[in-house]
Amino acid sequence: xxxxxxxxxxxxxxxxxxxxxxxxxxxxxxxxxxxxxxxxxxxxxxxxxxxxxxxxxxxxxxxxxxxxxxxxxxxxxxxxxxxxxxxxxxxxxxxxxxxxxxxxxxxxxxxxxxxxxxxxxxxxxxxxxxxxxxxxxxxxxxxxxxxxxxxxxxxxxxxxxxxxxxxxxxxxxxxxxxxxxxxxxxxxxxxxxxxxxxxxxxxxxxxxxxxxxxxxxxxxxxxxxxxxxxxxxxxxxxxxxxxxxxxxxxxxxxxxxxxxxxxxxxxxxxxxxxxxxxxxxxxxxxxxxxxxxxxxxxxxxxxxxxxxxxxxxxxxxxxxxxxxxxxxxxxxxxxxxxxxxxxxxxxxxxxxxxxxxxxxxxxxxxxxxxxxxxxxxxxxxxxxxxxxxxxxxxxxxxx
Numbered sequence: 031x032x033x034x035x036x037x038x039x040x041x042x043x044x045x046x047x048x049x050x051x052x053x054x055x056x057x058x059x060x061x062x063x064x065x066x067x068x069x070x071x072x073x074x075x076x077x078x079x080x081x082x083x084x085x086x087x088x089x090x091x092x093x094x095x096x097x098x099x100x101x102x103x104x105x106x107x108x109x110x111x112x113x114x115x116x117x118x119x120x121x122x123x124x125x126x127x128x129x130x131x132x133x134x135x136x137x138x139x140x141x142x143x144x145x146x147x148x149x150x151x152x153x154x155x156x157x158x159x160x161x162x163x164x165x166x167x168x169x170x171x172x173x174x175x176x177x178x179x180x181x182x183x184x185x186x187x188x189x190x191x192x193x194x195x196x197x198x199x200x201x202x203x204x205x206x207x208x209x210x211x212x213x214x215x216x217x218x219x220x221x222x223x224x225x226x227x228x229x230x231x232x233x234x235x236x237x238x239x240x241x242x243x244x245x246x247x248x249x250x251x252x253x254x255x256x257x258x259x260x261x262x263x264x265x266x267x268x269x270x271x272x273x274x275x276x277x278x279x280x281x282x283x284x285x286x287x288x289x290x291x292x293x294x295x296x297x298x299x300x301x302x303x304x305x306x307x308x309x310x311x312x313x314x315x316x317x318x319x320x321x322x323x324x325x326x327x328x329x330x331x332x333x334x335x336x337x338x339x340x341x342x343x344x345x346x347x348x349x350x351x352x353x354x355x356x357x358x359x360x361x362x363x364x365x366x367x368x369x370x371x372x373x374x375x376x377x378x379x380x381x382x383x384x385x386x387x388x389x390x391x392x393x394x395x396x397x398x399x400x401x402x403x404x405x406x407x408x409x410x411x412x413x414x415x416x417x418x419x420x421x422x423x424x425x426x427x428x429x
Contacts, residue, residue, distance in 0.1 A: 032175040032186075035272040039396035040389055045280045047368075047388025048287040049349055051381040052342030053361055054368040055287075055294055056335035058380040061369060063311040063331045065135070066125065069142040071339055072365065073149035074113065075358030078340020079347040080153060082109030083164060090162040102166045106344040110337045117336025120145060121329055129328070146359075153355045161352040169279045172198070177271045182208060182264035202264035203256070211255045219248025237296055239378065283345050287381065290341060294334075294377045303330055363407060364391070367414045386413065 057071045080091075086105035088094040100108070128141055170189050177184040187199035203211070223244025238246075298304040309317040310327045318324050339358075346361065347353045364387050372383025387410045394409035 032173075032177070032268075032271045032273045034275065036393070036396060037176075037272050038274045039393045041274050041276070043389030043392035044385055045283060045349075045388070046392055047381075047385035048284045049342070049346050050361065050364045050368050050388055051287050051384035052290070052345050053339060053358075053365040054372070054380040054384045055290060055377055056338030056342070057365055058369045058372075058377065059294070059307075059331055059338070060335045063307050064125070064328055066138045066142060067135075067366075068335075069139065069362065070146040070149060071142075071335070072358035072360075072362030073146045073153075074117070074336055074339035075343040075346065075361060076153055076353075076355060077116065077149055077343065077358075078109055078113040078336075079343030079353050079357065080109075080157060081112045081340065082106045082344045083162065083347070083353060085109065087163070087165040091157055093156065099165045102164050102344075102348065105164075106341070109344060110340045113340030113343075114333045114337040117332045117339075118329060121332035125332070126325065126328065150355055150359065157355065159355055161354055163351055163353065164348055166348065169277045171275050171277045174274045174276065175271065176274070177264075177266060177268035179265035179268055181205070184263040184266060184268070185260075186263075186266075200263055201260035202262055203259075204261065204264055207259065207261065211252060211259075215248045215252035215255065218251045219244045219246075222247045237299060238292070242378065279348065283349055286341070286345060290338060291377045291381045294338075297334075298377070303327070307331060364388075364410060367410055371414050371417055 053071065053075050056074075057068060060066055060068045060071070082102070082105045083090060084094065084105075085100045085108050086102050087099055089099075124141060124145065125138070128137060133141075170191075173188045175186040175188065177186065182202055182204040184200070184202040186197060188195050188197050190196075223240050226238075226243055227240040296304075298308060306317065306322045306327050307330070309320070309322055310324055314324055317327075342361075343358060346357055350357070365384075368384035368387045369380055370383070371386060372379030372381070390410045390413045391406040394406045398405075398409075
């Protein structure tokens with residue numbers, strides 16, 4: 031039997047990082063533009079998850095009749111929209127009032143903490159503390175076994191079906207094909223990087239940083255080649271063997287978060303409101319002199335951040351299979367760590383920081399003795415402190 035190893039821990043860490051990144055995108059936006067370290071953001075994640083539950087599985091909520099079950103994607107869209115409306119409501123009624131009075135940062139922190147307590151206790155009062163779940167189709171996990179042999183690599187896929195582990199695929203790659211595929215993928219990625227990169231200037235704007243695009247194209251090329259060219263197994267007596275467990279759920283979560291990151295970056299870099307938000311983040315007073323409606327920008331920021339938090343909540347509830355009133359609060363510290371680590375001025379920074387935090391948490395669980403698993407968040411913060419000692423501005427600039 032092939033056991034999961036370090037590679038699986040890294041992959042699972044990337045999935046965990048995607049969950050954290052979903053929340054980090056919205057928090058980064060508020061932190062950078064509204065200049066509020068919003069401690070209610072974690073509870074907005076919870077609110078978003080439960081708003082989707084209202085339409086997906088209302089029977090789980092005590093005071094609601096079982097009026098039907100909408101598919102989870104449709105329920106998620108409704109929940110995200112309602113969360114945006116809630117974000118607009120508390121920006122207009124709470125944060126705007128304190129901002130107009132020039133409240134200092136400590137006051138805003140206390141206000142956000144108070145809002146967090148209110149939101150969490152509203153969920154507890156209305157729903158209770160029991161674990162509940164979405165109504166969605168079950169997703170099978172596929173294990174990918176990688177067997178490195180003297181002739182090359184054999185790949186075997188297995189699934190558990192009716193209680194038994196069944197082999198669903200078996201193929202291989204000789205060493206010459208592995209080397210050639212790696213060289214080709216690297217060459218394609220580097221070619222895209224060179225073609226896309228242009229001379230830096232004041233008005234240079236990249237929707238996707240060239241290094242990220244080149245790396246993504248190289249990885250995608252390698253995956254496509256691996257899927258299209260599948261030769262006979264290269265033996266089943268491995269020198270080294272490892273296993274990665276994946277499912278459509280995992281890939282969907284990563285894909286949705288990356289799409290949200292890209293969409294947010296496009297909005298910030300190409301739209302009128304995006305440019306207004308960036309100008310407000312740089313200098314609010316100067317932006318107002320140039321005709322930017324700062325109040326309108328702040329409102330839009332809180333709406334978008336609340337919608338991103340709700341999206342993160344739905345993904346978290348679907349990933350963990352259970353919804354609890356504390357689900358967002360438990361994510362809050364890793365989310366703050368991701369935002370600070372990545373740098374607060376870019377969606378790419380928030381996601382990069384979240385991926386590092388997620389990988390460090392899951393790899394630490396794999397490497398450390400089992401009784402240290404409860405300290406995995408502490409490991410992430412040790413990495414955060416170490417990085418910030420070298421680069422206090424975080425890993426990412428404004429790109």
